[in-house]
Amino acid sequence: MRGRLVAGASLALIVLAATILILTGVVDAGNVGAAVRGVFSSSAGGRGGGLLSGPEAAHSWSEAERGIIASLSLDRLPPLPPDPSNAYGDSPDAAALGHALFFDSGLSPDGTVACSTCHQPQSYFSDGKALANVRDSDTPRHTPTIVGIAYSDWFYWDGRKDSQWAQALAPQEAAIEHGGTRTAHARYVLEKFGSQYEAVFGPAPDLSDRSRFPPDAAPVEDERRLAAWEGMTEADRGAINRVFANIGKSIAAYSRRILPGRSRFDDYAAAALVNDRKRMAELFSAEEAEGLRLFIGEGQCTDCHNGPLFTNGTFHNIGLPLPEGSRFDQGRSLGTLQVVEDVFNCLGEFSDAGEEACVELRFIKLEGEELIGAFKVPGLRSVAETAPYMHNGIFPDLEAVMRHYNHAPPAFPGHSDLVPLAFTEGQSEAVIAFLLTLSAPPDAPAEFLRPPANQE
Numbered sequence: 001m002r003g004r005l006v007a008g009a010s011l012a013l014i015v016l017a018a019t020i021l022i023l024t025g026v027v028d029a030g031n032v033g034a035a036v037r038g039v040f041s042s043s044a045g046g047r048g049g050g051l052l053s054g055p056e057a058a059h060s061w062s063e064a065e066r067g068i069i070a071s072l073s074l075d076r077l078p079p080l081p082p083d084p085s086n087a088y089g090d091s092p093d094a095a096a097l098g099h100a101l102f103f104d105s106g107l108s109p110d111g112t113v114a115c116s117t118c119h120q121p122q123s124y125f126s127d128g129k130a131l132a133n134v135r136d137s138d139t140p141r142h143t144p145t146i147v148g149i150a151y152s153d154w155f156y157w158d159g160r161k162d163s164q165w166a167q168a169l170a171p172q173e174a175a176i177e178h179g180g181t182r183t184a185h186a187r188y189v190l191e192k193f194g195s196q197y198e199a200v201f202g203p204a205p206d207l208s209d210r211s212r213f214p215p216d217a218a219p220v221e222d223e224r225r226l227a228a229w230e231g232m233t234e235a236d237r238g239a240i241n242r243v244f245a246n247i248g249k250s251i252a253a254y255s256r257r258i259l260p261g262r263s264r265f266d267d268y269a270a271a272a273l274v275n276d277r278k279r280m281a282e283l284f285s286a287e288e289a290e291g292l293r294l295f296i297g298e299g300q301c302t303d304c305h306n307g308p309l310f311t312n313g314t315f316h317n318i319g320l321p322l323p324e325g326s327r328f329d330q331g332r333s334l335g336t337l338q339v340v341e342d343v344f345n346c347l348g349e350f351s352d353a354g355e356e357a358c359v360e361l362r363f364i365k366l367e368g369e370e371l372i373g374a375f376k377v378p379g380l381r382s383v384a385e386t387a388p389y390m391h392n393g394i395f396p397d398l399e400a401v402m403r404h405y406n407h408a409p410p411a412f413p414g415h416s417d418l419v420p421l422a423f424t425e426g427q428s429e430a431v432i433a434f435l436l437t438l439s440a441p442p443d444a445p446a447e448f449l450r451p452p453a454n455q456e
């Protein structure tokens, strides 16, 4: 009761002081709102700094706010968890093979496309294009980064894969990506990397009989390739699938080790944790701190972009506009159906996980309006390096992203999970200034950030 009286009295004083400041023209009315909010958020936790002035004022946080900031820090990222579906995930030899394959355009029939064509190390493992594009044709989606992706439960914008190794198989056969087939890739890898392969995965099958193992066979749309695949015996298809799965497992052993590096924000979070305002003021400008305040506060960004990777790992429809001439993208509502059907999923015969380890897949949510047009919440570390933005690459820059969050139009079809923010231009700019503090080169063994020496 007494606390409330004191708070009431100080509110009266603040309002009085604010009125005087406005009347005397020291502050405009908009800024007073921010100042009053600042005072309240700092007193809410009980140990805030009250009315600070000078360069450190922007860095006055309540205890609750300091807790939220710390929860976003890389210091809170747990060690990379093992992937029970990939017994080779932490094998350095598997990673060395995967490293070679990631940069090897031999995994495409015309020798022009490798994983690194689209996931370019110098572009934070993205490609700078609105939509991924090879051989002059666009794919329907934007290339996301793969940095830190090993912490995800689901892969692709719609989560149609449930492991990194199963994901790595799909582009190899997608006509609009590598465009190859599993028999061709199994043969290519065993011919070129046979001893490396056997050192990791044990004896490889003999694929020399081309009547049993046709050069181009795969369960894909192309009729010739499909017929060749269906003409094989079940046992031979199994042998090919096993090699194909192992190719994915080695690529995953490599790519799972590419993690986000420590950014200026992480140093700020460490200073915030111990409430060292002097250090905070050295690390962040007042604008960057305001951006962080809006990000965790009024902007409600942390409803979805939370934890050390700035993603809650789930799927949301945020009512994005469609690129001209494109059709509505179902997103998660189709991705769920695809992942449960996938022979390479966690419960399938090529997975090394026991059923009990496949919790995400076993308890997957398959129905609900919220899945329609929903896409995976992307992490925001080094987001400045991965423009254009969103699954459909619709926004060229962060200004355009902020305009969307400010207006938040309703989604059609489906339901948008956003509420319009109506930030001022200055507030939007502050949020962007904060997002830029999340940039840092990936944390990975240096040799992993370029092709293996003999491949350059």
Ligand code: HEC
Residues within 6 Å of the ligand: 102, 113, 114, 115, 116, 117, 118, 119, 132, 133, 134, 139, 141, 142, 143, 144, 145, 146, 149, 152, 154, 155, 156, 157, 158, 164, 167, 168, 169, 171, 172, 176, 177, 178, 251, 255
């Ligand atoms: C033609 C460009 C292209 C090539 C080649 C390519 N990717 Fe991708 N990658 C993409 C696009 C586009 C997406 C998003 C597709 C989607 O969500 O439907 C993606 C998604 C991913 C994801 C999921 C990331 C996430 O956030 O869930 C991973 C991991 C990945 N690719 C790894 C690879 C690997 C490994 C290879 C090589 C075997 C590869 N990619 C080849 C363009 C490419």
Ligand code: HEC
Residues within 6 Å of the ligand: 295, 299, 300, 301, 302, 303, 304, 305, 315, 316, 317, 318, 320, 374, 375, 376, 377, 378, 379, 380, 383, 386, 388, 389, 390, 391, 392, 398, 401, 405, 417, 418, 431
């Ligand atoms: C309701 C959940 C939700 C909230 C709240 C939210 N986001 Fe997002 N954000 C998403 C989803 C989902 C995507 C990807 C959407 C897509 O591609 O369809 C996304 C994408 C982004 C991207 C693009 C990243 C990329 O690599 O393409 C940025 C930047 C971003 N959000 C920043 C913010 C900021 C800043 C806020 C607060 C003002 C915020 N988000 C609030 C869910 C959310």
